[in-house]
Amino acid sequence: EVHLAESGGGLVQPGGSLRLSCVCSGFRFSDFAMSWVRQIPGKGPEWVSGIRGNGARTYYADSVRGRFTTFRDNYNNMVYLQMNSLGVDDSATYYCAKEMAATGVPIFDFWGRGTQVTVSS
């Protein structure tokens, strides 16, 4: 059974940093790209970042490029989102999502339960 579990969310001041983690199980982790998707209550999701199965390439939404970094540890089946220079507009529930292929197919067939990030002074 596929299982994704995020952690690392919390309350942070504007300009601060957080690192989100996602532990994955139930599938051959390195065979699939992974993404981070965020959502504000009552709104549609927003794709944030993705990383290929082998970790060789990462992708970012314009809204986070230069501030967020995604990386993965294929030995321990983990994917991370390092978030720097956080602003109030970054407040959301952040989901880790599995893609359907190693690269180029951002269809999210499994999602974690999400972790809440609140940016506030």
Added chain:
Amino acid sequence: EIALTQSPDTLSLSPGERVTLSCRASQNVPGNKLVWYQQKPGQAPRLLIYDTFKRATGIPDRFSGSGSGTDFALTIARLEPEDFAVYFCQQYGGAVTFGGGTKAEMK
């Protein structure tokens, strides 16, 4: 960026009804790479349909997708009580974008 507009925002429906949800793109979605998800309160989205019409594993056949170009639809043939939820469309023909969602609520 391809913007997706879903309409209506909310539908009031009864179990057993047939419903069609709309997703309109601001420009053609290359390859008709259009996806539908269902989301219930407090839960993550669940993949229903991908590439316009392909049902994801385990999705009942009362769910079907259609469309091309800029106009896409999700049809639920006969609403079951568990189908009352919010439905989002997503495209990946360009940079990934999602629609704002349509809520199917019980009348």
